[in-house]
Amino acid sequence: EVQLVESGGGLVQPGGSLRLSCAASGFTFTKHWMSWVRQAPGKGLECVADIKQDESEKNYVDSVKGRFTISRDNARNSLFLQMNGLRAEDTAVYYCVRNRGLQYWGQGILVTVSS
Amino acid sequence: DVVMTQSPVSLSVTVGQPASISCRSSQSLVHSDGNTYLSWFQQRPGQSPRRLICKISDRDSGVPDRFIGSGSGTDFTLKISRVEAEDVGLYYCMQATHWPHTFGQGTKLESK
Numbered sequence: 505e506v507q508l509v510e511s512g513g514g515l516v517q518p519g520g521s522l523r524l525s526c527a528a529s530g531f532t533f534t535k536h537w538m539s540w541v542r543q544a545p546g547k548g549l550e551c552v553a554d555i556k557q558d559e560s561e562k563n564y565v566d567s568v569k570g571r572f573t574i575s576r577d578n579a580r581n582s583l584f585l586q587m588n589g590l591r592a593e594d595t596a597v598y599y600c601v602r603n604r605g606l607q608y609w610g611q612g613i614l615v616t617v618s619s
Numbered sequence: 620d621v622v623m624t625q626s627p628v629s630l631s632v633t634v635g636q637p638a639s640i641s642c643r644s645s646q647s648l649v650h651s652d653g654n655t656y657l658s659w660f661q662q663r664p665g666q667s668p669r670r671l672i673c674k675i676s677d678r679d680s681g682v683p684d685r686f687i688g689s690g691s692g693t694d695f696t697l698k699i700s701r702v703e704a705e706d707v708g709l710y711y712c713m714q715a716t717h718w719p720h721t722f723g724q725g726t727k728l729e730s731k
Binding site: 566 | 656658660667668669670672679711713715718719720721722723724725
């Protein structure tokens with residue numbers, strides 16, 4: 505069974521940093537692109553970033569470029585999202601998702617940016 | 620960015636009746652590899668999204684056959700042949716042909 509478990513969320517002040525982690529299991533992690541998708545409270549879905557199997561390609565939505573960094577540790581079946589310079593508009597539930605086609609989703613982790 | 624426009628924004632359907640959701644993209648979703656990366660997702664209240672259909676019409680494992688995807692180019696449709704009570708929730712289309720991958724604004728399905 506595919507499992508994706510996010511951690512590292514919480515409350516942070518504007519301008520602060522957080523590092524989200526995603527522990528993957530139940531599939532061969534090294535065979536798949538991985539993605540982060542977010543959903544602001546009561547709003548729709550937004551693809552934030554994705555990363556190729558060997559980290560040779562990373563893509564970011566314009567609103568997070570230069571502030572967020574996606575990475576992965578294939579030896580530990582883990583995906584990460586380093587978020588710096590956080591803004592109120594980054595407040596959202598962040599989902600770890602398998603594949604560019606977003607086939608499997610984690611339960612999500614809430615990030616709140618507020619003073 | 621590719622804009623995905625869904626209609627209607629909400630619909631109320633009697634259990635057992637059909638439902639249809641439209642999704643239009645601002646540009647063609649045909650990829651250079653020949654595939655069209657248009658997917659549909661269901662999000663039940665309080666849950667993570669779940670993918671129902673990929674590449675226009677391929678149902679994911681475990682998805683009931685009452686969910687039917689169709690379309691081409693820039694116009695796509697999700698049909699539910701007979702709505703069941705468990706189908707209540709939000710439905711999103713998404714394109715993964717062009718980065719950034721973008722979602723429609725969502726369609727809320729309610730049962731009468």
